[in-house]
Structures are given as C-alpha cells and as structure tokens.
Amino acid sequence: MIKQKFRQTAGGVINREKSISFTFNNKRLYGYDGDTLASALLANGIHLVSRSFKTHRARGIMSAGTEEAGAIVQISKNTPKSQPNMRATEVLIYDGLAAQSVNAWPSVKFDIASINKLFSKYLFAGFYYKTFMWPKSFWKLLYEPMIRQMGGLGKCDIINDDREYERNNDFFDLVIIGAGKAGLEYAEQFLRTHKTKDHSIFDKQSTNDTTLKILLVDENPLLYLNKERIQKLGKEINVLTHTTVFGYYDNNYLCAVEHVNSSKIDQRIWHITAKQVVLATGAIERPFVFKNNDLPGIMLANSVQTYISRFGVRCGKDAVVFTNNDSAYQVAFDMKAAGINVKAIIDIRKTSPFEGRTDIPIFTQSVILEAQGKNHIKSVTVSQIKSDEQSVYRVKQIISCDLLAVSSGWTPSVHLHSQAGGKLSFDDDKACFVPTTTEQNNVSIGACNGDFSFDISSISKKWEIENGIGKSSYVDFLEDVSALDIRIAAKEGMSSVELLKRYTTVGMGVDQGKTSNVNAIGILANALDKPIDLVGTTRFRAPYTCVNFGALAGKELGDLLDPVRTTPIHDWHVDHGAVFEDVGQWKRPWYFPRTHESMQETLNRECLAVRTSVGMMDASTLGKIDIQGKDSGKFLDLIYTNMFSSLKVGSVKYGLMCHEDGMIFDDGVTAKIAENHYYMTTTTGGAANVLDWMEYWLQTEYPDWEVYLTSITEQYCAIAVSGPHVKKVMKHVFPEESFSNESFTFMTSKDILLNGINIRVLRISFTGELAFELHVPSYHGKEIWEQVYQAGKPYAITPYGTETMHILRAEKGFIIAGQETDGSVTPLDLDMNWIVSKKKDFLGKRSFLRKDTSRKNRKKLVGIITKDPKVVLPEGAQLVKDPHGSIPVNMEGHVTSSYYSATLKRSIALALINGGLENKGKTLYAPIEGSIIPVEVTSPVFYDPKGDRQHAE
C-alpha cells in the first residue's frame, strides 16, 4: 500500500484498521474507512481536483463541508451510479469508488481549455448578455453549441440510475436541525426540563397523552458527530444523521434527504411536518477576496482544523494563516500542534488579542496582497496597511508556503430560516446577516443565529483586498465571478443584489453561493456606497444542497409513475391487438388493427362494419353517477339545461351542463330508473369534475335538498353495440326480450336480468345507427362482452375503438364536450337551442342574457368539406375568407374535428366559425404550411340528416 504522506500517525475518527482503495482520475489511491473523498485526497497530498467553470482555473479543496466551491468531481462516470457535480467533501469513500475531475481535458493538470485564462479579460460580467447577441442566426449554429461544449461541469450520463431510493412521511412535535454544539445542548436541555408527554408545549388544547415525537437531524455521518451524546439522546428521541434538510416550506413542512448507503437503499427522502422547528444549522466561514485567492492550497481556516481533528490529515507543511477575527487563532494553534509549520498569522486588525501569547509571528494591520503559484500555492505577498486604512506600504514581504488558511468572518447558515419566510438584517458588529423575525413556528439558535462560541465583536470589515484592479480576485470560485465583475456590474446599473446575481451569476453554482454571497454583497455595497442592509440578500430557495432527481422520484418510476386505469374488459382488447390511447389515466382501445393493416385502413373497416352490419365498443370509462333522493328531479333541472323532472320512469335523455358563465362543460345521457332515482353518465374526462360540481351546489347553495350522489364509474362496464344488425345480436344475448321499436322504444332503458346479472340496457345512439348500450356490473363486464361478441359473430361483429367512435359521431354532427367546446362555447353556439329550456331556471341561464353570449356574430358550429375530398384538414386549422389578404388576416374560426369518412368516401370536418351556418355554401380557406386549402361551409350533419337509421325496425 502506498503511504499516505499527509496522514498523521494518530488522531481523527477514521477507522485505521480498514483501508479503502479508490481511484481518482484513474489513479489508485488509499484512504481509511470514514474518509471523505476530500480528506483521502489531502492525505495523499492531492489538492488540485477540478477546473473552474468559465476560465478553467485550477481548483482545489477549499472546505470540509457542503459549502465546497472548488473540489467538484464526477463519481462513477459511465456507470448506472454516475453522479456529476459532487463535492469531494461530501462523498464518503468506499472500495471501488471511481472519482473524476470535472471540466478538465485531457487532464486536470494540463487542461487545454485553460487557455481561456488568456482570454479571461473578455469573460466579463454580463458576458453572455453582451456577447452573443449578434448576428441572431449565429446563436443556434455557433454560440449555443460552443457554450454547451465549454460550459457546464460534470456530464450527465444517459444510463438508467440503478440505485434504490425511497420516501418516508412523518409528523414530529419538535424537529431540531443540526447536532452541533447548540443543537445538542438544546435537545438535552429540552429532555431535562420537559415531561416527555407534555403536549401543551406545542399545542395548549392538546389532550394527547402519547410520548412527544422529537427528531434531531444532522447532515454529518454519526462518526463525525459527538457520538456518545447523540447515542444517549437516541434512546429517547429520533435521530437521523447523514441527513440534510434541504427545503423548508409552508406550514412547517420540511424535506430532507437521508444518505442511507445500505446495500438496499441508497437515499431516502423525508417529508416531515413539524409543530416546532429549532434551527441549529451553524455558520460557514468566509474566504478572503485577494489576487489569486482561488489557488489550490488556500483553504478555509476551520476546515484545515477539521481535517486534523476528524481525519488526522495535515493539509500542508508550511502554512500561513490570514484572518480578520479571533476564530482562526485556535486553528493556528491546532495546526502547530499537529506538526504543521505555521510561519505567520496575518491579521488585518490593528491589534490582536493573541499578541505575546504565542510564538507564531503575528503581523497585525497587514494583508495578503496576492498569492503566487500555478496549480498550487507557493508563496504569499504580505504588506502592512497604512494608518489611513485605505492603502498599503510599498514594502512587501514574500512568505513561501504550501498552505494558506483564511478566515474573513462567519456567515450564519440562515438558508432554512429564510426559506421559511423569515427576515434577515445585517449585524454590523458581527459582519454577517442574522435572523430577525420568523413567519413560521421556528427559532434559530447558536451560530446560525449569530451567537458564536468565540468573540466575533472585534472582526474587521474589509470585503476585498484591493491591489490595483485584479481580475483574479475571486468572490465565487464555482461561477468564476471576480471582485472586478461585481464592480463592473455595479457601474452598469445592477443596483440590487438580485440584479447582480443574474448579471454576474454570482451564487448560482452548485454550492448556491454559500461562501460567496456575503462577500459579493459587501463588495457591491462598497461599490454603490450604500449600507449593506439596503443592498439586501437574495431570497434563499430550496434545495439547500444538490438532491438527486432519482431520490426525488423515489419509487414513482416506470409503471408506478402514474396510476393506470383499465376497464374490466382490458385484457380482451390486449388479446385482440388493440392499440391504446391515453384518456386521462384511462387506457382506451384506440383502434383494433389486423395484421398489415394501416391505421386508416383499420378505421375504414371499423366504420363500415358499424354502418353496414354491427360493431361493439367498450364505453366503460364513461363517468357514471347514481342520483337518488326526493329532490333529484329538481336538482337535475338545475344542473342540466333541459328538463329532467318531467322525465317518465324508464326514459333516457341527453343533457348539457353549463357553468354559471353559460359555457358548456360536460354532456351525457341520464336515465330515470325509478321515481327519485336517476342514472347519469358523463364524459370520460369530466367524471370527477361533474361530481365535484354537483356536490358543490348541493352542499353550498341547496343543503336542504335531499339528493344523494354516488360515483359508480368503476362499478359498471358499458358496452355499446351499434349497427343495422344490432337487434338480432341483442335478441341472441337476451332471448326473452323483445327489441321491437314498440316494446323497446328509442331513448328508453330497461333493467334486464340475465343469468342472475342485472344489466341496464339503454337504447341510445352515438353513431346514428340502431344502437344499445349495456351497462353491466363490472365483475361481469368481460363475460357479457364475450357473449355479445359471440352472438355477433354471424354478422361479423367488429370491435372498434375511440377513433372510429369519433368518426361515426362526427358524420352525424354530434359534438364531443372538450373537442367542439373549449369553455367558451354556449349551447346556442352549437345550435342546440332545442336542449335549452325556456320554462325553468338552470345554471348558466342568466349568462345567456349577457350581451356577449347573445350577440349575433359569435363563433358557431358548422360542417366543413374540403374541395378536394381526399384532403383531411388538421384539427385546429384556422379558416380565413381571404387567403391573400394582408397580414394579420382575420380568422373566421377553426377546425375542431376532422376525419376521413369511409362511409362518405371523403373527408369531413366540424368547425366553429364567425356567424356559423349563415355562411353555408360559402368558400373559406385553410392556409396550412405554405399551401392554401379551399373548403366549403356545410351543415354539420353529413350522414342521414333526418336521423331515420337509429329508428329503423
């Protein structure tokens, strides 16, 4: 095994018994169980991990946590476990882990695109907005492909993710986010001072006497946390470690991702509703903004400490510490204790409280002007600040080092507080944004509330070290945004941080600006000469860290993506070669092609079979509602535009429903089964809406009416049998019944008992042929379908699908709600005045009196035939009077339905046009894709206009 040069002989929480082998850029390396990819790389002396987004500058590991903006890697490239844009600080190593640099080709050390650096003075703020504007045609051909090639970080592999994810929902009385110092103390204190069943803490009225449900969450694996204290807490409360709360939504609704990493489950998404949330999310250290501050080997001070204490890893040999506050001193002492040669502490402040208390040289009132190095830091240039606090002395000192630990202050992690609607204000003494008011039941404690465990009050507030105008003083390492970019943006009028963000892309990388936002705001405030509070922060949005799409999808993949509804006859359709159509969640047979038959050939055959012999269709998806109660008739009179209360028992009527604005929203037939008992059918797609709509009126306006509505869509199959030979088929199925026009008249229904099965037979027709609909209890649906099919065999009974149904009804000019109507069509627009009662009131009637609904030139239903009978218009085609008129041409209307009719041996269409049938016989034009198709306006009833066929004996 290769020696890990930078690993200390002891220390850390890693398991030194268990060596882990992994690869980085195909090079085999070793770390220990418990290492992150970052700590294992550092143990091997590797800092340079990736190349930056735009300028391809060298990027190293700069932190030890979620704030990482430098070390971005791709894991398991070209495998089903591939994950782009992972932070090396968050990836736990395991045997066989393969990690790769992003944005580097051919290698991270020699990256060809880093030639961009030479052009970097052209990659200025607002670059995308300014550069790729002209000529327009270049965008698609040149700019976009070029940007796509150069930009981006990791590559998304187009391979199915084979990891397992799951989702868990839970409710908690109290959720504590963060098991650091503040979070742990809070949890322990809570358990000491409260009874575990005292629900009155969260809900004064509660009579619940169960044990309080409390959850403690932390994004770190248990290994890195205060294990003993957490394990002790775990006996009384729920603990989730290695779990990141990434979203805080209304009503204290939290989303978290748990990294389970077991053999079965990779990640688990938690949806949590909490009565009270305690945010103890800590704070993130800020880097300094100076020239070449992005070089590998420059790290946040506290992360250098983390690598020592958690992993026993030294991040360098010769170090310099650069700070503006007290917190970095302890880091320097720990570094020294770990054997790192700390050559100097550079402190911006006039005095340091540690002067004389350490043998490390302290340079007060000094700054690092720049760092030197190519792929790694080699030295820093230090200078003293003059007493005017604006400029520096010309005397400079160069200190060679391979590690620079920086701390320019602390940013409380207020993301969740802000996501929850909480407000922030800038605390001038602490130089950070702290939470003020909250909108939900939450409280911030500890560092995320600005309550640090060290004295921050003496912090110096210098947002950037100005050394001339340096392009390479970086604010956002991930998005390559420099201090200069921010100054340019300010000069160009980006006066608020929201504008700045969009213009420069600061804070828009995969780290979402955890280390860069406050520095950017500070520099912008300086440039605008405004107080920071007036510049403000951008609104924090979920997710706090990157979340896999796979984790969000969970188990809802493939067949489980969306529920599929099938009718009880579905298997028969599959067996008979049906092609299915999705109608909402329903699978409906679209057509039944025979071998080598095209779709149009199938439709022709199916249509002609119904017109000349007999066909059958599964209409089970129709919505079905059972309506009972003494006020049922009165209620239907309210809902439908025509009268139902006067219907005789055993009769069936077609009805239209309108919303209060007078526009049609559904239709269907309703049978009167008995006194005060109706059986309603609705369109397939409208079933749920119709039920909600009817319940609405019953429950809100007419609660005293006695009407009971029951959805029985799934309880009944509907089989439509249609064609000149239908009576013979029916007679065969129901030998006891008479189907003569006298004994079973059109628009009536009968409940017929067949072998103990009650079948509701309706004599109605949606094809214009003699037709019956058999409504069968679902359990027997397939059995009765099969019986009808067998009985029809002597007449070559033909199963048909929705497409043939559409053609047949269009030949008759029958509308489909949702096709001929679109929420702007009244019954009068469809010339269906015959169905609009003048005797009674109904929903929508008042609106027919409105000027707009009663005006003459409304779009109304007509038939359309193309002059060339072979041409089938596309549905939605616009119709115009003058195809050569000047643009914009007046649109007369549009085609709502269009088919080829085998019966009529020509194409037919329905359309809604200005003035409707007043235009009968006139020629209109459909301009389609360069050609102009002349059409003629006709009656919408193309076949059997007198309607004799459905009444045939």
Add this chain to the structure above:
Amino acid sequence: MLIIKCPYCGDREETEFSYGGENKKRPADPYSLSDKEWAEYLFFKKNTVGWHNELWNHSHGCRRWFSIERHTVTNEIKQSTPSQLSMEENI
C-alpha cells in the same frame, strides 16, 4: 404542503383536496342584476393579500366542500367551516 383541516375528517394533507377559489356569496336573484353586476360575480376576484375566505373540497376523502380562512402571504390557516354554515354566514 399545507395541512388542511377538513371539518369532517380532521387534519389532512393538501393533496387530498381540490381548491374551490374565493368563497363568494352567490346573488339571490341573478336576474335582478345588471349585466355588469352579474359579470362582477362571475369573473372578478378580490385577489386578497392577507386573510382570505376560500372554498376547498375534500375530493379524495369525504367529498365535502368547506371554507377556510387562509393567509395568502404566510399560508397560515385559521379555521375551517362546513360549507352550509359558511354560506349562511355569508348571507
């Protein structure tokens, strides 16, 4: 995800419900209104910022309509009222 209290079933997740819009009083006699007044009822909503009385339907539950007071900025929900009662209150 809102937790909405159905007056019949208790606290349930938002996904069980469908939204019914502003709880508007329906005019007792639409025919006595001018077209303008009728259009106000049909097409115009208050678009309230703050406490909003609105209708919901427990469509994937008991199927009852009811009204709640919801704050349109914070999404806080104050109370829920069965539909009949809320309509009577409106009158």
